[in-house]
Amino acid sequence: MSRLVLKFGGTSVGDVDRIKNVARKVEAEVQAGHQVAVVVSAMSGVTNQLVKYCNAIDPLHDAAEYDVVVASGEQVTSGLLAMALQSIGIRSRSWQGWQVPIRSDDTFGKARIADVGTDALLAAMAGGVVPVVPGFQGVTDGGRITTLGRGGSDTSAVALAAALKADRCDIYTDVDGVYTTDPRIVPAARKMNRVTYEEMLEMASLGAKVLQTRSVELAMNHGVRVQVLSSFEAAPGSDLPGTLVVSEDEIVEQEVVSGIAYSRDEAKITLRKVADRPGVAARIFGPLAAAAINVDMIVQNVSEDGRTTDLTFTVGRADLDRTNAVLETSKDDIGFDRLASDPTVVKISIIGVGMRSHTGVAQTMFKTLADEGINIQVITTSEIKVSVLIAEKYTELALRALHTAYGLDRT
């Protein structure tokens, strides 16, 4: 007998029939003799709608009340699934985040889980009851509801699996595993049987939304065995080969580049003719940090006049208006001539632990993009990834060309 945490994403619980389908998957695992706890997302589209309501009331709404609103989607699904399980003879009940409790800090909108209470859930499971827990939500020490950032139900599931010492955490979604790149954009993408925590962490943080970044971090730190698989296949997770996220020593053969990710969440800012003197970078990025705006890629060039510099960097697209406002306010203090911003960019990243021991990997990327006539605007690298910023309209072309160039295409 194993202890399993099963998580079902938005599409997997998208309507009543799909919730009934999920109930049958849970039933199959229970009948195979496993102890099961379930984590559910909101029905697909619900969270987006709730976010829209908040923005329609006031774009500068209170973050704590935003969490009260958006956490409600998962509450609905948890109750519906518990009912669906009961109706096919499986004993089940829901536990809301505050009832478990899933305690978090009070960074409303992107809270971090501090710990997960296990007493009630373990007792329920031992007594043959399947607990259904809404993902995405937590509760502060002061008793207020929080949410864990978009895609946060993955993190709820992994945190629950770690706390319950589960043998596996199955993340059911609308694709049957983690692919070499987004299979919805590159039809030749290949499903990976295994991917390392390190690579999955990079892929997630560089845009592959199949797992929330924080969930991979937690899985890596707590050694949680995570499997990504499809809820649309007939078989349950214990019989189905999805993609396992594992440590490096469990991988036999390693590609140099194992995955390609993209992120459309970036916007590019260029400050022209910035005075070239010590301390100027601090005067630019200090006010942005104070406004809690994250800066990602940065590049500095000599201006046309040879005496000043041009500084280009990226911020989250959602932060673009605020960034422009902060920089205009600090213009005299920073000392620059002109500010230009461009939200129509995409960050494309190649990822692979094999990069540590191979040379020429980045060069292949640059040449492939050049051959397609795609201009690279910014480059950043780390030990196991190379990222480039290009015009958004080339997203598909670049992904497909790079996928072929690194020999990742399905044969």
Ligand code: ADP
């Ligand atoms: P859920 O609602 O189940 O949480 P998400 O929409 O958050 O599902 O994540 C699944 C989606 O992630 C897929 O439909 C796919 O388009 C996208 N995706 C992006 N990159 C990858 C990748 N490398 N492998 C698999 N899916 C990916």
Ligand code: ASP
């Ligand atoms: N419902 C939340 C979202 O759409 C959390 C999740 O689905 O993981 O972001």
Ligand code: MG
């Ligand atoms: Mg998701």
